[in-house]
Amino acid sequence: MVTNNGVRSSAALAALVLLLSACGGNNATGGNSASPAPASSGAASGTEGSAAGAAGNWTGTITMYAQSYTPNAKNIAGLKQQTALQDVADEYEAAHPGIKIEFVDEEFKDYTQTVRVKAAAGELFDVFWGQWADLNNTFPKGIAEDLTPYFNQPNPYIPGKATWGEAMNATVVSETKSPDGKSYNINGDYVATAFFYNKDLFAQAGISAPPGSWAELIETTKKLKDAGITAMSQAPDYDWFQRHFLSDFYAGEFEQIAGYDQSPGVSSLDQSVAIDKGLLNTSDERFMGWWPLFKQLTDNWKQDYLSSDPGVVGSNARNDFLAGKTAIFYDGSWLPENAKDANVNFELGSFNFPVLTQSDTPYTTGTDVSGAVGGPNAAFQFAVATKQADSTMKEEGKQAAVIDWLQFVGTPANVERIVNEHGTFVPTWPDTKPAESMTELANQASNELKALGVGGSSPNMTKNMQRIFGLYLSGNIDLAKATSEVQKELDAAIKEYQSKNSVDLGTY
Amino acid sequence: MTGKTKLKTALTGYAFILPTFIFLIWFMYYPVYQALIGAFTDWDGFNAPHYIGLDNFVRLVGDEVLRQSTINALIWVVLSIVLAVVPPFLVAELIFHLRRERAQYVYRTLFVVPIVIPGIVTILLWRFLYQGDGAINQLLKLIGLDSLQQLWLGDPNIALYSIILMGFPWISAFNLLIFYSGLQSISSEVLEAARLEGATGWKRVWRIDIPSSYPQLRLIVILTLIGSLQNIIPPLIMTNGGPGYSTYVPILHMYNVSTVNGEFGYGMSIALVMFVIILLLTLINMKLIKSES
Numbered sequence: 001m002v003t004n005n006g007v008r009s010s011a012a013l014a015a016l017v018l019l020l021s022a023c024g025g026n027n028a029t030g031g032n033s034a035s036p037a038p039a040s041s042g043a044a045s046g047t048e049g050s051a052a053g054a055a056g057n058w059t060g061t062i063t064m065y066a067q068s069y070t071p072n073a074k075n076i077a078g079l080k081q082q083t084a085l086q087d088v089a090d091e092y093e094a095a096h097p098g099i100k101i102e103f104v105d106e107e108f109k110d111y112t113q114t115v116r117v118k119a120a121a122g123e124l125f126d127v128f129w130g131q132w133a134d135l136n137n138t139f140p141k142g143i144a145e146d147l148t149p150y151f152n153q154p155n156p157y158i159p160g161k162a163t164w165g166e167a168m169n170a171t172v173v174s175e176t177k178s179p180d181g182k183s184y185n186i187n188g189d190y191v192a193t194a195f196f197y198n199k200d201l202f203a204q205a206g207i208s209a210p211p212g213s214w215a216e217l218i219e220t221t222k223k224l225k226d227a228g229i230t231a232m233s234q235a236p237d238y239d240w241f242q243r244h245f246l247s248d249f250y251a252g253e254f255e256q257i258a259g260y261d262q263s264p265g266v267s268s269l270d271q272s273v274a275i276d277k278g279l280l281n282t283s284d285e286r287f288m289g290w291w292p293l294f295k296q297l298t299d300n301w302k303q304d305y306l307s308s309d310p311g312v313v314g315s316n317a318r319n320d321f322l323a324g325k326t327a328i329f330y331d332g333s334w335l336p337e338n339a340k341d342a343n344v345n346f347e348l349g350s351f352n353f354p355v356l357t358q359s360d361t362p363y364t365t366g367t368d369v370s371g372a373v374g375g376p377n378a379a380f381q382f383a384v385a386t387k388q389a390d391s392t393m394k395e396e397g398k399q400a401a402v403i404d405w406l407q408f409v410g411t412p413a414n415v416e417r418i419v420n421e422h423g424t425f426v427p428t429w430p431d432t433k434p435a436e437s438m439t440e441l442a443n444q445a446s447n448e449l450k451a452l453g454v455g456g457s458s459p460n461m462t463k464n465m466q467r468i469f470g471l472y473l474s475g476n477i478d479l480a481k482a483t484s485e486v487q488k489e490l491d492a493a494i495k496e497y498q499s500k501n502s503v504d505l506g507t508y
Numbered sequence: 509m510t511g512k513t514k515l516k517t518a519l520t521g522y523a524f525i526l527p528t529f530i531f532l533i534w535f536m537y538y539p540v541y542q543a544l545i546g547a548f549t550d551w552d553g554f555n556a557p558h559y560i561g562l563d564n565f566v567r568l569v570g571d572e573v574l575r576q577s578t579i580n581a582l583i584w585v586v587l588s589i590v591l592a593v594v595p596p597f598l599v600a601e602l603i604f605h606l607r608r609e610r611a612q613y614v615y616r617t618l619f620v621v622p623i624v625i626p627g628i629v630t631i632l633l634w635r636f637l638y639q640g641d642g643a644i645n646q647l648l649k650l651i652g653l654d655s656l657q658q659l660w661l662g663d664p665n666i667a668l669y670s671i672i673l674m675g676f677p678w679i680s681a682f683n684l685l686i687f688y689s690g691l692q693s694i695s696s697e698v699l700e701a702a703r704l705e706g707a708t709g710w711k712r713v714w715r716i717d718i719p720s721s722y723p724q725l726r727l728i729v730i731l732t733l734i735g736s737l738q739n740i741i742p743p744l745i746m747t748n749g750g751p752g753y754s755t756y757v758p759i760l761h762m763y764n765v766s767t768v769n770g771e772f773g774y775g776m777s778i779a780l781v782m783f784v785i786i787l788l789l790t791l792i793n794m795k796l797i798k799s800e801s
Contacts, residue, residue: 113767116553140554140770304640307662307751316639389554460769471752476664 058397059098062405066103067129068334068379068425069418076107078341084421085409092408099401112138119143119389126390126402130383132176132376135184137268138459144184144383145399147406151183155407167412169428172376175265179501186406188380188415189425192333192438193240193373199347201229201327210351214293214360221300221328230326233302234317235310236294238469239462240330240373243453244353245290246280247372251365253279254450260508268456272497275490276505280454282487286363291472291479293361298473302326307470309463332374333438334424372451378425380415382406458493465489540783547777552770564777574778577756580668584757585736587669591678592732593725599679600687601713616688620681627741634674635661635746661747664754671742671755683728690724691717730793734786758782 071086073079089101104125108114112134118124124143135144151173155164165173172187195217197210202220205227211217221231250257257280258266260273274280282288298306305313321329322342329335339348352370384402387393393402408414412431419427420435427434455462465486472482498505547564549557568574599619606612637643638660645657660670694716702708702716718725740759743749749756749764758778766775 110767116767116770120554138768138770140552142555302640304659304662307659307664309748309750312746312748312750458769460764463764463768467750467752470750471664474659474662474751476751 056397056400056404058395058401060392060395060398060401061100061102062127062398062402063102063104063125064127064382064405065106065125065129066127066379066382068422070103070105072103073105075105078338080337080341080422082421084418088409088414088418092405096401096404099405101405115139115143119385122389122391124385124389126393126398127382127384127406129379129381130185131381132185132187133268133456135383136176136178137456142386143389145386145403146182146184147186147384148181148183150403150407155410156404157408157411164407164410167410167429167431169376169430171265172428174263175267176376177263177265177267179261179267179269179503181261181263185381185383186410187376188410188427188429189378189419190376190428191374191378191425192371193331194333194350194352194370195328195330196321196335196339196348196350197328198321198324198326199349201324201346202349205229205327210349211354212351213354214356217354218297218300221297224327225300230302230320231300232298232328232330233304233320233326234329235305235308235313235466235470236298236330236473237310238466239453239455241294242290242455242465243372243451244369245294246287246452246454247369247450248356248365248367249286249289249363250280250452251367251369251450254452257452258450266452268497269501269503271454272457272494272503273505273508275454275457275494276508280452281490282483288479288483288486289361289363291469291482295473303474307474307476309466309470332424333426337424367450369451375451376428378419379422380419380425380427382409454490454493457490457497461489461493543776543779543783546773547780549773549776550771551773551776553766553772554770557773560773564774565781567774568777568781571761573753573756574758574761576753577758577761580753580755581737581757583668584672584739585733587672588736589729589732591672591675592680592683592728595678596680596683596728597687597721597725600684600691601717603684604688604691616685619679619684623681628745630675631742631745638670638674638746662751664751667747667751668755671746674742686724686728687721690721694720726793726796730789730796733789737782737786 066085068079069082069085070076070079071083071089072081085103089103092101093099111129115124115128115130115134116139119140128144130139130144151165151168152163154162155167158164158167161167168186168188173183176185176187177183195210201224202208202210205224207220207223211220224231247254254266257270257274258264259270261267261269271280278284280287305317317326318329318331318335318338320326322339322344324344324346336348336350353373355366355368355370356364357366358364384399384406385393387399393399409418412427412429415429416427416432419425419432420438423435423438426438455465468477468482468485468489471477472479477485494505497503546557548559548561550560550563551557603612603615603619606615639645640659640662642660644660648654648656658666661667698716698720699712702712707715737757738759740757740763743755743757743760744763747755749760759782762775762778762782765771765778
C-alpha cells in the first residue's frame with residue numbers, strides 16, 4: 001500500500017509533467033511564417049454589398065470566439081443577449097452560400113492558457129479574440145496571422161477607401177504593432193475606465209459633488225472614512241494606475257519614447273529601450289515618484305485587498321461595491337452594465353481620473369490622462385489563427401475565406417453596430433459614433449492615445465510589479481525596498497526581451 | 509506442460525497486461541522522458557524547442573522567487589506533517605478508548621463523513637472566513653478580542669500560516685482511520701500485560717500506543733511530505749502566491765512560469781528537480797517500510 005501510494009505520488013507529478021509535455025506533440029516548426037496576403041483580395045473593391053470578397057470557392061464552417069460580442073450567448077456569465085454579430089454573420093452567409101459562421105459560446109476562466117493549449121494541439125478557433133499586448137508578448141509567436149499585408153490592400157466591403165487600414169484608427173494600428181512592425185489583430189473598440197461612485201453613500205457623508213482634483217479625491221475619501229463609510233476597497237491594479245501617472249509625468253518625452261522603433265505609438269520595443277536608457281526606470285525619480293502620492297489615497301481605503309492579486313479578489317471587491325458596502329470603485333466601462341444586472345439599489349455616478357497640478361506633485365505636466373488606462377484593449381480585437389495553430393486552416397482556400405469574413409466584419413458600419421449594441425465600449429474607427437450610454441466616457445477615446453507604461457517587455461512583469469506595489473501600499477515594505485525590487489524586475493524584463501526577440505537595445 | 513504450452517500460457521498472460529503497459533509507458537514514462545528533454549530547451553508551448561543546455565538549471569539556482577518558494581514549502585511541509593499526525597492520532601486514541609464498539613463506530617463515521625465535501629469547496633469557504641470582514645474577525649470582535657483581528661490573507665507575515673492552518677480542527681479522515689487501524693492491531697495480550705504493569709492513561713499512550721504506531725506514522729509522514737510539495741490548489745486559489753511572494757511555493761512557480769510566461773522549458777526544469785526530490789523521498793519511504801516489514 002505504501003509502495004503504491006508512493007508510486008502514485010510520483011505518478012501524480014509525472015501526470016503534471018505530462019500536462020506540460022503533452023502539448024509538445026504538435027509542435028509547429030515554422031512559428032513565424034504568416035501566409036502571404038491573397039494577390040487580388042481587393043479586386044472587387046468599391047461596390048458595397050455586391051462584392052463577394054475573396055472567399056473563393058471554399059465552403060465549410062468558420063469558427064469564431066468573439067468574447068463579449070458573442071451573440072445569443074448562453075454559457076458566458078454576465079453577457080446580455082445580443083444579436084448584432086449574428087446578424088452580420090447571417091448577411092455574410094447569405095452572400096456566401098456554403099459558408100457557415102459558428103460562434104464559440106464558452107467561458108474560459110484562463111483564456112491565455114486556453115489559447116496556448118488549443119494552439120499547441122492545432123485546434124485554435126479560426127478567428128479568435130486576442131488583445132494586441134497578448135498577441136505581441138504573451139502568446140507564443142506564430143499562432144496568429146500577420147494581418148499587415150491585408151491592411152495595406154483594399155477591403156472589398158469598404159467602398160471609397162484605398163486600403164483597409166485607411167478605415168481603421170491609424171494611431172491604434174501603429175501603437176499596437178509588434179516589435180517587428182506587424183499587426184496581428186483588427187482593433188475596433190476602446191474601453192474607458194473611471195471612478196464609479198455610490199451617490200447615496202456620498203450624500204450620507206455630506207458630499208454633494210464628485211471630486212474634480214487629486215486633492216479633492218483624497219479629501220473625499222477621508223470624509224467618507226470619517227463618516228464610517230468604506231471609501232474604497234480593492235486591489236489597485238498597478239498596470240492601470242502606472243499608465244495614468246507615467247503618461248502624465250513623461251508626457252514631454254512621449255514622442256522620444258514612442259519613436260525608438262521609428263513607428264508611432266508606444267510598442268514593447270519602445271518600452272524596453274526606455275527602460276534600458278534609464279528613462280522608464282528607477283534612476284529617473286519620476287518613475288517611482290507617483291507611488292507615495294498614490295499611497296496617500298490608498299491610506300484612506302479599507303486595507304483588506306491592498307496587497308492582494310486583483311485577479312483573485314477583483315470580483316469580491318466589485319461585489320462589495322455593487323452591494324453598497326464601498327463608496328468608490330475604479331473600474332472599466334462595463335461596470336454600469338454590471339450594476340444594472342445586479343439591480344443595485346443606489347444611484348451610480350462616475351468621474352474621471354483628475355488632472356494633476358503642481359501642488360499635488362512636482363512631476364506633473366498637467367496633462368489630461370483620464371483615457372490612458374483604457375485604450376484599445378476591449379473586445380473587438382480579432383485575430384486569425386495560423387495553419388500551425390489551427391490545422392483546419394490548411395484546407396485549400398479556407399484561410400482566404402476566413403480573412404474575407406474578417407474583412408466583412410471589419411467595416412466601420414459593422415464595428416459601430418456590434419460595439420454599440422454591447423453598450424460598454426466605444427468604437428474607435430473613423431466614421432463611427434459611440435452609443436448614447438457611452439457618450440460620457442467616450443471623451444476619453446477622443447483624447448490622443450498617448451499612454452505610457454511598462455509591462456510589454458515580459459509577460460510576467462506586470463504581475464511581479466503588482467506584488468511589489470501591493471506590499472508597498474499595505475505598508476509591508478518602504479519605498480527604498482520597493483524601488484530596489486522594481487529595478488530588479490525591470491532589469492530582468494529587458495534581459496528577457498532581448499533574449500526572446502534577438503534585439504540589442506543598446507543600438508537604439 | 510510442454511515448452512510450447514508454457515510459452516503460449518506466458519504469451520497469453522503478457523497479452524493481457526500489454527494494454528496496461530502501453531498506457532503506463534505512454535502516460536507515465538514518456539511524459540517523464542519529454543520533461544527530461546524539455547528541461548534542456550526553451551520550449552514556449554507551441555513553437556519548436558531549441559536546446560539550450562543547462563541554462564534553465566543555472567537560472568533555477570539563481571532564481572530568487574524559487575528560493576523564497578522553497579523556504580515557504582519547507583515551512584509548509586513541517587507544519588503539514590504536525591497537523592497530519594497530531595490531531596488525527598489524538599482523535600484515534602480517544603475513539604479507540606471508547607468502551608462501546610457502537611460508540612466507536614458512530615464517532616468514526618462522524619469524522620469520516622466530511623470527506624465527501626470537495627476540497628475546492630473547503631478552500632473557497634476558508635477564503636471567505638479569512639476575509640477582513642469574514643467570520644473569524646467577526647467572531648474575534650464578538651468575544652472582545654478585536655486586537656487579534658488580522659488581514660489573514662493580506663498580511664505577508666501570516667498569510668502562509670493562514671493557508672496552512674485552514675481546515676481546523678485538522679482531523680484528516682484518512683489519517684485518522686490509518687492510526688485507528690494501527691491501534692486496533694495492537695494485540696490484546698500486550699494491552700492486558702501493560703494494564704497489569706500499571707501502564708494506563710498517558711503512560712500507555714507513550715509506552716505502548718505510539719511505539720506500536722510507528723509504521724502508520726512513517727506512512728503518514730511520507731505521504732504528507734509528498735502531498736504538501738505537490739499541493740498547488742490552496743495558494744493558487746486563495747492568494748496566487750501573494751502578498752508579494754509570501755505564499756509562493758515551487759509548484760506554483762512552475763505553473764506560473766509555464767502558463768503565464770509561456771516558459772515551458774523552464775517550468776519543466778523545475779518539475780524535473782521536484783520529480784527527482786519526490787522520487788528520492790518515495791524511495792526512502794519504500795526502503796523504510798521494507799525494513800519495517
